[in-house]
Structure formats: structure tokens, C-alpha cells
Amino acid sequence: MATPAAFVQAGDREVRVSSPDRVIYEATERTPEVTKLMVAQYFADVGDPLMQALRDRPTALERWPSGVREGFKLATGPQDKDAEAFYQKRIAKGAPDFVEAVEITFPSGRKASEICPTEIAVPVWCAHMGTLTFHPWPTRRSDVDRPDELRIDLDPQPGTSFADAVRVAGAARELLADLGIRGFAKTSGNRGVHVFVRIRPDWEFVDVRHAAIAFGRELEKRDDGVTTAWWKEERGSRIFVDYNQNCRDRTMASAYSLRPLPGAPVSTPVTWEELAELDDPRGFNLVTVPQRLAEQPDPWAEIDEVAHDLTALLDLWEQHPVELNYPPDYPKMPGEPPRVQPSKKVAEHWDTDGNRVDT
Template sequence: MASKTAAVEVDAGGRAVRVSSPDRVIFPASELGGDVTKLEVVEYYVAVADGIVRALRDRPVSLERWPKGVLPGMKLTARDATHGRGPQGDAFYQKRLMRGMPEWAKSVRVHFPSGRRADQLCPDHVAAVAWAAQMGAITFHPWPVRSIDVDRPDELRIDLDPHGTTSFVDAVRVGGAVKELLDEVGIVGFPKTSGKNGVHVYIRIEPKWTFTDVRHAAIALGRELERRTDGVTTAWWKEERGDNIFVDVNQNCRDRTIASAYSLRPKEGGPVSTPVTWDELADLDDPNEFTLRTVPARLESVGDAHYAIDDVHHSLEPLLDWWRRDLDNGLTDMPYPPEYPKMPGEPKRVQPSRNRSDTSGNIV
């Protein structure tokens, strides 16, 4: 039997983080590069400290853990650790604090749509990120709130997800249309690659509205984008999306999260969800150029494209005006995710093919 590799210590912003099994392969070799070890994953997060901490600071964070590595055939279970049953499967979402959390790491209590409550990691230092990576966390999923008020989001998230035959290039095109809409109402958006095939746009907002308000604003923006741009849909039901870029407005619901800026994604080569400028996005055709091995040098040479994201917090009123206008014109709310209880104003939550009436609330 081969002997286990001795643990090593990594300096994470002045704090020592112990890394066990440092030679464990997390991302096997691919055409994007050689094997990526557990130690390299931890060192990556230390190398992008400024960017990852900016993305996670003082936010409750759910962890996507792949403790055995992102190996062929492994699957991410839909179950998570919110029910006290512990991890299930090869990879899972960790929504409760892990055992052995260092005393210097911070946490915050949140509650879920089910009514359950949990304490979650709330990073304020890169050492907390490095420790989570040592525990098998590949991707960090922050809530759009700060620990000071976990019920008032300070961020609206636009998730552009290719569906059907559409691709990353189509998401880039629609991202440009998002910028035009935001410019029209005086809102600054910050784009990034999803680390897969999509595009995300983040908007800092004043922390004065509820999750429901923010979701309504996202629906209004998505519908306006759908009106003005070819190849866009807000249809919640997959059977209605067709070959379009899907605007996932439900990513703004409570406990629905998106991979943070500078998070690794569980795909071969260790791709990274990477902040870009609008000009860079317009010229980008391959998100795989951003990986664990290329992003640290990029951050050092050109800086963080989200550096100024916290400089201005916008009002939601221009988007909520669109929401109220749409209600006046006969549109309704849209279905919530399946784990939600029936929500006020929500149409019947049933697939259109199983229901004779039109309950989607989408534009027709």
C-alpha cells in the first residue's frame, strides 16, 4: 500500500492553513493541462485572494464540495447538508457549517424557504476560502446579502444560460443587449463568465428591498430583454425554452445562488468563473481560456474587472416601474422553484404540457 503524502501548510494571507493529502488529483489531466492537485486548488484560491474575497466578503456561502475530486463518472447529488443527514454521493452542496471550522472563521445564520435555519460560512479573509478548499470545496455559492442583514439583498443577478442549440457566443451577444438596457436606466452591470457556457451580470443595489422585490425586478428586466432581443426567453419550463438564451430570473430567490467570481467549476481543466470588462466580453468566444492556471496571472497583470463593483449601489425603482407596468398590462408573476411553498401571486406551478390553460405568466 502506498504511503499517504504528508500534510503541508499554506500561508493564506498570514494565516496557516493545513492541507491534507496535497497530492490528491482533483482535476485529472485533459487537453487544457496536466493533473491539478488538491494543493494546487488551495494555492489557486490564495493567489486570487483579492478577487475571491471581494466576491464573498461577509456573505453566507454554500459550498459545492467534491472531496474525492472531479473525476469521470462522479455526480453532484441534489441533496445537501441542510437536513442534518450528512453528505450523500460523490459531491454535494454543504449548506451547514462543517465540523472543525477554525476559530477565526466567521459564520452567519440564514433561513431557507422550507423554514429551516442554518449557520453558514461567511468569509472575510482568504484563509477561510483556503480552509474550505482544503475540505473539498471547489465552487463557492454566495448569497446576494451581507451578514448585517440576511433578508435584504444588495445584489441583483442576471444569469444568461444557453439552451437547446445556443452556445456561449449567443450568451455573449445577449450580454451586450443587457448592457444596453442597463445603460438606458442608468445602472452599471458587471459581467463575468459562468465558468461553463453562460454569462452572469451582477448589479449592486441598495439593501432596502426584499428577495421578492429583487426577483420581480429581475423578471421585469428579463421580459424587457425578451421583447427587444432575438433568441431570448424567460420561460421557466424547459419544454418552452427552445433554442434560446434562458434568463433564469429565479436565481434571485432566497437560497438560490450562483457560482461566485473567481470560483472554480467542476469541469475538466479547472475552469474559472471570471470577471471581464464589457469590451472583453464582446470579443470573447472561448470561456475555457480562463482556468486555474491562467487566471492568477491575469489578475496580477490586468487587475480585477469587478474592482469597482461596490462603489455604487443602485435603486431598483426603474426596474420595478417596468414590473408594475407589466402587471397593469395583464402579465402575472412567474413560477417559483420546486422547493418553494406556494408563493403569493404565483400562477399554478404546472408544466404547460400538463395544463390546458396558459399559467406561465410569460410574454405571448
């Protein structure tokens, strides 16, 4: 006999959650078994700060309808048709009336209507649909083509640790301060660190991406444990600044999103002082984060108070305007280097513009 649906109070609405007893996360040494109803209630409990991250932003959903188990896979393309989890970039048919959408344009030029959260009932309903992680665009519905965020993804590579990411984040904070910019840090929910900067929506995606490249290059000068190398074989044991997270339709887990890892970890905003002392981000999880917010202010409460100018970073880009590789599913972009691993590149097969030459 099926378990009756449950209801979660989300703002002024009661949101129905089917199969509330379905186990989404198995118990670990530090966390209990987590059900679908607990996921929905978690999103309701962190409502205001979660909505600060999502409100009015086109948002892709990372759905794990069968829960998180060892060996389960997240689909990243047609080849993964049998995967247990997937990204949803279009609003689902039959969504409730309170779930709004906004039209976005993919790099291919195709368009789609993507969920655009406007109230906390939307993330709670998304939990009913098996969503664990929200991937908001760095734009608002008022102008989906001009970002209002610069996103700095500090991604540990093999041979590096969370401690290395923390060290590099400290250097990133100092660099931002030297540029007159205030950044806000959060754990990725895994081993990385994310730094977000609110910016004026005066630039297009390509400009913000160039600003991220310039930032990464300056960070490389300050810490030899940093790299902007796109090809994994060139990164070594360093922290990769993933500048391509600032491309159109490239998104990062929002603040207060759950991550599909044992223990229901949360991508959690922290103060810079907390980050410097943090040795295990797994302590921020579905169980502990609501209590944390009940006891202390949200570290990102002031993130919307200043929208920064990107001119200083774009000036740095102009000092060395050498393009780097785009993601593989992008159309070939102007000035982009050849899309071939350096170890496999044969010089005479490519022209100076990075186009393949038949020989």
C-alpha cells in the same frame, strides 16, 4: 503511507491542507493535472478579488472531495445519497476558530448557521475540505434578508452557444445603461454569462426577483433569442434569463470560483470589451487566471463603488405584475401559476389562483 499534510500561506495564517497530492482535475490538452494543494494555492493567489465576492456573505460550499471525474454526480436532494459531490449549507463541526458563520433562513422557515468568509484563510480551508465552487448569498451578514446584488443569469439552452450568451449580454448591458445602471460581467465557467449589479439593500428578495423578471421581459423585447419561460419545453433554442437566481437561498458561482468541469475552468470577471471578443471561456482556468490578475487590474475592482436604485425596474414590473413560477422546492407563493408542465395541464383541474381543484 499517507502523504504528509502541506501548508498554504493565506494572509496572516498558514492553513493546513491534508492529502495535498490528491488529483482533483485530470490533465487535459490545455491544462496539467491539478492537485488539492494547487486548488488551495489558487484560492490564496486570487485572494483579494475572491474575497471581494465573498466577504461577509453567507456562503454555501460546493464540495468535490474525491475530485472531478467523468460520471461523478453532484447531489441536489436526498435521492442523490450516493453522489460524489454535494452542497454544504451549514458550517462544519470542528471548523477552525477563524471560520465565522451567520444565521440564515431557508424558504421553508428553517434556520441554519452558514459559513460567512471574512478573510482569505477561509476559502483556503474550504479547499482543504474539497470545495471548488463558492455560492455566496446576494446579502451581507449585516442584513441577510435584504439583497445588495441583482444577479442576471444568462443560461444557454440546447441549440444555443456561448456566442449567443455573449450577444444577449451585450443587449443586457445596453438595457442596463438605458436604466442608468452599471452591470459587471463574468463568464459562468461553462457556456453562460453572469451579470451582477450592486444595489442598495433597501428591498426584500421578492422585490429583487420581480426586478429580475421585469429585466428579462424587457430583454425579450430587444432580442427574440431570449426567454423568461420557466418550463424547459417552452424555452426553445433561446437564452434563458433565470430570474429565480434572485430567490432566497438561490445562489450562483462566485467570481473566481472554480467549476467542476475538465480543465479547472474559472468563473472569471471580464470587461465588456473582452466579453464581446471572447470565443472560448475555457481559456480562463486555474493556471491562467492568477497570471491574468498579476498582469492587469481585476475587471470588477470598481463593483462596490455604486449601489444602484431598483425603482426603475420595479416600475417596469408594476406595468405587468404577472407572477412566474418559483423553484419546485419553494412553498406555493402568492400569485404563482400552477406548478405543472404546460403540456400536461388540464385547465379544469386548476382554479384562477393556480390551486389544484379536485374533480
